[in-house]
């Protein structure tokens with residue numbers, strides 16, 4: 503029988519996978535003479551080694567060319583955001599004109615709500631999950647108030663129906679059916695940040711549309727984690743950030759998807775000059791004519807320094823062979839983590855994330871037996887050994903093996919450290 507807990511097994515798994523070499527393309531934080539086992543890619547992804555060169559290129563161009571840097575090859579700033587377009591479209595499963603890198607996640611969510619949340623007296627409501635990331639809830643609640651409606655009746659928060667705090671598709675379908683006639687919008691996560699549960703976006707969009715509502719998605723924890731097919735899933739819009747699994751750095755420029763059927767939408771929008779039709783933008787005329795597609799929702803010329811690392815990151819996604827290849831590796835890594843826990847750590851760590859691979863991404867949320875104090879003690883013990891997960895109150899350690907840079911060896915190190923601490 504193979505011993506999953508042996509170095510030989512973990513090292514052989516890593517050696518057999520050509521994608522293991524991508525780790526060398528990242529700065530892994532040091533711990534003593536070695537490297538950390540870094541499992542916080544769901545919070546802040548590691549720095550690609552190419553990121554600094556991408557920023558330096560902008561700094562040098564600014565020093566040498568100043569204002570002419572907007573137009574001079576290579577990588578002029580005027581169309582700079584277009585340099586990431588194809589790479590992003592590939593990562594989220596969209597047509598290139600459906601995606602744009604701009605602003606930040608919450609700002610993009612508000613811009614999308616301006617266009618896609620149009621409440622009426624008959625249809626004022628938004629359906630979301632209870633326990634959503636607070637920023638999303640603040641955005642939705644404030645938008646409902648902004649339109650003169652009342653969040654206590656018009657923000658519908660679906661409570662988990664499964665024991666570990668996850669949601670069944672049946673419960674989502676029931677909620678959409680129950681509230682259907684009053685629903686203006688269903689806003690759902692691709693992957694729930696606390697439980698790690700992944701959702702069937704195509705099915706949620708189908709149900710929302712059948713009820714006469716708009717379907718929008720927050721993909722903060724899904725992009726760069728799971729293969730997405732936003733166009734085929736028929737999402738109306740989606741927003742995400744690039745500092746988690748996308749590794750584009752703290753506060754990196756965010757992402758936004760608008761389905762092609764809305765490319766020439768006449769819905770209301772908050773406009774800015776960078777969303778103006780590119781052919782006539784610099785005529786500086788008074789009337790706003792939007793660029794067709796997601797680009798038409800841009801407000802400002804983008805922060806080039808904030809976009810530069812995303813170019814470096816997207817090159818690595820391309821080098822990996824795309825999201826399907828990364829997902830295959832991710833399934834092996836997270837499956838290995840789960841197997842180690844089930845085999846020897848089940849008395850200490852209870853897995854709150856769904857067991858079925860199609861209902862989760864890279865992350866496992868682990869509830870520590872014995873409650874908060876014991877959980878904190880384990881978390882701090884691991885951090886002291888250079889094994890970094892992150893902590894979610896009251897008793898959860900989130901461990902997220904990122905397929906671009908985590909290894910079976912990292913996971914074995916985590917599991918052994920937990921076993922040694924317990925014994």
Ligand SMILES: *Cc1c(COP(=O)(O)O)cnc(C)c1O
Pocket residue numbers: 606607608609635637638691695720722723743
């Ligand atoms: C990380 C995250 C955010 C963060 O929002 P910013 O606007 O980028 O600060 C928002 N929503 C979800 C679901 C997240 O996971």
